[in-house]
Amino acid sequence: MTMAGLLSALPDMEPRRYLYDLVPVYPRRGGKGLRCGLTIATCGAFGGTPRLALNSAIAIELFHNAFLVHDDVEDGSLTRRGLPTLAAEHGLAVAVNVGDAMNVLSIEPLMRNLELLGPEVTWDVMAEIQHMVRQSTEGQATELGWVRDNVLDLEDADYLRMTLKKTCWYTCIHPCRIGAVIASRGAIDPDRFNRFGYFMGAAFQIQDDVLNLVADERRYGKEIGGDIQEGKRTMMLIHLYRHASPRERDRLRRFLATARERRTDRDVRWVRALMDRYGSLDHARQSARSLAAAALDEFHAAYADAPPSRDRRFIEQIVHYMIERDL
């Protein structure tokens, strides 16, 4: 429903070839719909109708897709959801600008909230989105900086702080907050969702990174091992660097200091094998499971006063799915 709403909300006008034909490219490729699902279901769990949350869910989903467009430019990624990235297909310049357009277009549904939700709730949602986007750019800045400067002396706590900013706010925390703010017309303090969304988002991100290393490429839609090739600071890479021998550390550091296009498949396979040897994937999987279990506890706290409903069960199932998906 949200995806149809999203696509129908997009402009069908000139300039098509270099802009509005490209804006729906990533949304049309599908995706899990996790963010819009959480927004609408949380609204429902607290007594709101889906229609009340639809504009906001569309905005979050469109922002997410804009973020992916720029993320693919920044990471130099070649595929997304099983097809070439916008940058790979249409060039870096056009892709950066399409991402900018998607960001500004994501504000339009929020402006349509005015009639539906009245000025106060509309404004509250706008402030939520503002915070959400800022947190994402802050997390992204940290991750990109680590790669650029080959920062390797990192702890799980650094990783989790970065992930809170880059992923958790926009993937979990704000969708829940916004759904509840809309349903309760501002009566529910949205801070109650922060811990739940943090644990859930971190579990989600770690699993996503694990899947990048182990999943079937056609199902996953990105290059398998692409994260190693990119030098992405995953929990696995951080674990590996912490546990590797001095010689291995040296080689790892040199591999990551090499210009990306000159990193060989052989080296990528070496890093991947080393992760197995030191149990880096098991460490990450175990962390994801613990976080998902903590998310389940927090779910019961945050949704304690939401009566049993399909929406409430849906959210609980998402947490279970987090623990189980493909691990």
Add this chain to the structure above:
Amino acid sequence: MTMAGLLSALPDMEPRRYLYDLVPVYPRRGGKGLRCGLTIATCGAFGGTPRLALNSAIAIELFHNAFLVHDDVEDGSLTRRGLPTLAAEHGLAVAVNVGDAMNVLSIEPLMRNLELLGPEVTWDVMAEIQHMVRQSTEGQATELGWVRDNVLDLEDADYLRMTLKKTCWYTCIHPCRIGAVIASRGAIDPDRFNRFGYFMGAAFQIQDDVLNLVADERRYGKEIGGDIQEGKRTMMLIHLYRHASPRERDRLRRFLATARERRTDRDVRWVRALMDRYGSLDHARQSARSLAAAALDEFHAAYADAPPSRDRRFIEQIVHYMIERDL
């Protein structure tokens, strides 16, 4: 005043090294302050105080700087305001993300309008900004597409339509509209500034493109002739292609089809000399002068009911400056 306000409104917090240290880099390099000047002066000309327009002027100026950061990435430019571009100094990935952060930060001053201007005017200004940013991405898409696909069969009308979108809305039209909306609390129909801002903005852009070819590099702050190197579809390039001989057209088309880093200085000088031979710069200068003269007429219409004031004179002087600057 706006620049100090802008800089003091920026976050001073972590992550510094990869984000908040970089956000003020372009604003600190100065700039003409044309957009914030027009906003505040138009507000003043219609009876508002500078303080009422300050948040909006800061937002427009910050958006402008965000636009420059991404524009430099998209064009592969090396210098901006006499120093290395953010992308040249900090890498493409960090620069794209810094631009994203600047875009979202530019919304914050607009949210602070709520207390100052009340919900209705705040909302009107937000809608103006939304339109402004969309128009800019549409114009940018067209320009980038022309370069990417080596489109050369263009008329002045195509150039002016693209420039309306890429430059005029955010540089002139919306600053005037927003200043008047704030001063009159929504009583002035902002459409009255559209023709004025269009003529003024187009004159400004053409002159800016002419300066890229003739100005002193240290004063201009960008690589002289950089636009030819980039293949930018300026009024001069479009004029040249229209008037060149078939053989010259062929060579021009081949030059522009060459990967940018392989375009030689010799070829750039050849294009530049050909522009002189065919009077392409004179044609552009003459167009800019006609547009600036039309802007002056429209100024008198749009500001007819604004009583004499320093602000009104300031805006009129900007139009005169448009006609005269360095041509």
